[in-house]
Amino acid sequence: MPEQHLVVVGASLAGLRAVEAARRAGYEGEITLVGAEEHLPYDRPPLSKEFLTGEVEPNYFRDEESLRTELEVDLRLGTAASELRPTERTVVAGGAELAYTGLVIATGARARELPGTPALDGVYTLRGLDDARRVRAALGPGVRTVIVGAGFIGSEIASSARATGAEVTVLEAAPVPLAGAVGERMGAACAGLHQRNGTDVRCRATVAAIEGAGAVESVVLDDGTRLSADVVIVGIGAVPETRWLAGSGVALDDGVVCDETLNAGFPGVYAAGDIARWPNPLFGETMRLEHWTTAAEQGGLAARNAIDPEQARPCATVPYFWSDWYGSRIQFVGVPTADEVRVAAGDVSADSFLALYRRGEHVCGALGLNQRRPVMKLRALIAKHGTWQDALDVAAAG
Amino acid sequence: MRMHIDTDVCTGHGVCEGIRPDVFEVGDDGVVHLLTEEFTEDDRQDLEDAVDQCPTQALRLEG
Numbered sequence: 001m002p003e004q005h006l007v008v009v010g011a012s013l014a015g016l017r018a019v020e021a022a023r024r025a026g027y028e029g030e031i032t033l034v035g036a037e038e039h040l041p042y043d044r045p046p047l048s049k050e051f052l053t054g055e056v057e058p059n060y061f062r063d064e065e066s067l068r069t070e071l072e073v074d075l076r077l078g079t080a081a082s083e084l085r086p087t088e089r090t091v092v093a094g095g096a097e098l099a100y101t102g103l104v105i106a107t108g109a110r111a112r113e114l115p116g117t118p119a120l121d122g123v124y125t126l127r128g129l130d131d132a133r134r135v136r137a138a139l140g141p142g143v144r145t146v147i148v149g150a151g152f153i154g155s156e157i158a159s160s161a162r163a164t165g166a167e168v169t170v171l172e173a174a175p176v177p178l179a180g181a182v183g184e185r186m187g188a189a190c191a192g193l194h195q196r197n198g199t200d201v202r203c204r205a206t207v208a209a210i211e212g213a214g215a216v217e218s219v220v221l222d223d224g225t226r227l228s229a230d231v232v233i234v235g236i237g238a239v240p241e242t243r244w245l246a247g248s249g250v251a252l253d254d255g256v257v258c259d260e261t262l263n264a265g266f267p268g269v270y271a272a273g274d275i276a277r278w279p280n281p282l283f284g285e286t287m288r289l290e291h292w293t294t295a296a297e298q299g300g301l302a303a304r305n306a307i308d309p310e311q312a313r314p315c316a317t318v319p320y321f322w323s324d325w326y327g328s329r330i331q332f333v334g335v336p337t338a339d340e341v342r343v344a345a346g347d348v349s350a351d352s353f354l355a356l357y358r359r360g361e362h363v364c365g366a367l368g369l370n371q372r373r374p375v376m377k378l379r380a381l382i383a384k385h386g387t388w389q390d391a392l393d394v395a396a397a398g
Numbered sequence: 399m400r401m402h403i404d405t406d407v408c409t410g411h412g413v414c415e416g417i418r419p420d421v422f423e424v425g426d427d428g429v430v431h432l433l434t435e436e437f438t439e440d441d442r443q444d445l446e447d448a449v450d451q452c453p454t455q456a457l458r459l460e461g
Contacts, residue, residue, distance in 0.1 A: 017450050024446065045453065061455070293413055296451045322411060322453070331411070373424050376412030380419045 004029025006307060007091050007098050009081045010106030011035025012044065013292065014273030016061055017299030018104045018306075023071050027307045029101070031073045034093045036080040036107070039129055040064060045292055047132035048153055049324055052139060052160035058129055081107070084248040086266035102268045102306030105245070105256055106299060109238035109274040109290060114148060114207060122216040123232045126157060138231045141165030146219045146229040150177035150191065150201055152323040152330075154235035158199050159325040161233075169227055170194065171205040171219070181321075183336045186355055186367050189348035190330055193369075196351070197326045238290055240275045253277060255288040260314035262302045270306045272298035282316045282383065283335055283364075291321040318382045329372065333379040334365030344395035345371065356391050363391035373398060399437040400460045401445060405429045408456035414448035422448065430456070 006022055008015045011033050019033055035041070043059040050056055067073045079094035084103075091098045111125035124135050135157070139145065143166040147154045150172035161168045178187035194201045209220040210232055219227045240255040250264050251257035255277035262270045262278055271278075273295035277288040298315055305312035323330045328351055338357035346353030346369070354374055357365030363386055366378040377394050401421075408429040414422040415430065421441070425431045437445065449457045 020450070043455075059455075292453055293451050297447070300447070300450055318416070320413065320416070329409075333416070372410040372412060372428050373426065376416040376424060377419065379412075379416035383416070 004101050004307070005099060006031045006102045006104070006303065007034065007100040008032070008104045008106060008303070009034045009091060009093065010104075010108055010273070010275075011037070011041050011075075011077060012106070012108055012273070012295070013041065013061075014106035014108070014295040014299035014302075015104065016041040017296050018106060018272060018303035019067075019071055019073055021300035022303040022307055025304050025307065027303075029307075031071070032098055033067070033073045033075050034079050034081055034091070034098075035075075035077045037128060037130075038078040040067070040077070042129055044128075047129065048126055048156040049160060051132050052136050052157065053163045081244050084245055084250065084269075086249055086264075086269055089268065100268065102303075102309075103270065104299070104302045104306055105250075105264060105269065105271040105275060106273045106295075106302070107241040107244065107275055108295075109240045111234070112237045112239050114210075114234045114236060117210055117234065118212075120210065120212045120216040121214060122212070122230060123210060123234070125234050126153065127238065135231075135233060139164045139166050142167060144228050144230045145169070146171065146227055146232045147235060148207055148219075148232065149235040149237070150194075150203070151235060151237065152178070152181070152321070154233070155190075155194065155325050156323055157233055157235060158194065158201075159197070162197065162199055162326075166231070168199050170199060170201040171207060171221070172201060172203045173206050175203055177201070177203065181336060182332055182367050183338070183341055183357070185341055186336075186348075189353070189355075190369070192349060193325050193328055193351070238274065240288070242275065260316075261305050261312040262298060262315055263305065263309075263312065268306055268309065270302035272302035276302075278315060280317060281314050282318060285335070287319070289319050289321075291319060293320050316383075318379050320379060328370050329368075331368045331371070331375045332365065333375055334363070334382045336365055338364055344392060345374075345398065354395055356388075356395060358388050358391075361388055362386065363388055366391070399442065399445065401432060401435065401437070402458040402460065403430055403432065404456045404458070407454050408452075409454055411453045413451045413453060414457060417448050417451070418444050421445070 081093040083092035111127040256271040258278040410428040412424040
């Protein structure tokens with residue numbers, strides 16, 4: 001039997017959980033963890049939240065010593081993978097050829113760029129720690145800040161920027177923010193948080209140009225409106241980081257195409273986290289999720305499946321994401337495409353409500369604003385294909 | 399096996415409760431509480447999943 005070698009490409013949450021899960025499962029072969037960034041694995045959600053508002057340190061999940069010694073990982077940071085040859089079971093990273101018996105692809109996603117954006121000082125995207133440090137340094141009292149995109153990242157940045165005293169305008173191309181994530185009605189309800197906190201959100205606002213000489217000076221909309229800006233932050237989503245897989249033979253379709261077990265179509269090759277597109281058996285739908293908990297869950301599962309493919313298990317999960325704005329917590333579980341959305345508790349014009357999403361006779365989703373108690377009860381119910389009445393009962397119990 | 403919850407770090411996401419509602423519950427105080435401390439080896443994978451998927455890294459499993 002050949003020497004076992006698990007290669008994990010991508011050293012963020014999914015990659016880290018992959019390594020940890022392999023060791024915990026008793027895997028004794030070699031592990032190599034390849035990460036494009038110089039940083040040890042760190043937690044991303046705080047980067048658009050508290051990290052922007054104060055001198056907080058990055059939250060590293062583990063120190064280098066524990067990775068190298070406790071988990072016995074050959075750690076290769078600042079090293080981007082450039083090629084996969086799945087028929088030869090080889091990954092090329094930093095010029096080195098790594099022969100693997102099992103591979104976890106966890107290269108995540110990169111920030112989507114606004115087409116035609118010029119290279120001006122003061123224009124940022126926010127994805128990694130280095131981005132967050134630059135944005136944090138740029139924000140402050142009176143700084144005229146234009147945020148492009150009123151999705152969750154843009155909204156969190158808006159909330160954080162306001163907390164630093166910046167003057168914030170948020171531009172959203174769609175008629176309603178967050179419609180894809182939570183549906184139109186609830187997207188509008190969430191956007192109410194901005195209004196109640198005095199943040200200027202402009203929908204149906206398309207950027208025609210970002211202008212300046214050296215540094216950004218203004219954002220011009222397609223209706224001719226000109227907004228003066230010291231800082232522009234583009235938060236219009238993320239693109240799966242599949243460029244290094246082009247030509248590898250691995251099927252790509254807005255992510256790495258996987259089966260239920262996260263296998264990417266070649267022996268020993270699995271994907272996890274933002275990059276994985278897979279059929280989720282709980283919903284009978286193919287999904288690609290950019291959620292923290294999905295990365296954690298899939299990282300562990302992909303590694304266990306990669307080291308023991310004969311016992312590979314499917315990834316059956318109820319999506320969960322959260323977002324914190326102005327001290328309020330938005331939580332969503334399940335899927336938003338529904339026959340009916342009903343506000344089951346609270347009031348959508350206030351800072352606490354619970355909405356339930358129905359498909360046929362079953363509950364398929366739930367959105368809570370400052371409703372920590374019932375949301376995860378509903379996640380468990382959705383996982384069991386609970387009925388609509390069961391969900392209404394959970395909501396009524398509070 | 400012992401499960402520790404750092405209630406200074408927990409913000410009540412309740413991912414653990416979603417995994418094992420018979421073990422964890424988000425309370426009215428907005429943080430997670432243990433409903434039992436009696437665990438067997440059959441619980442281990444679920445408890446490890448709860449630790450791994452805690453968004454604030456508030457859980458720790460010993461033993």
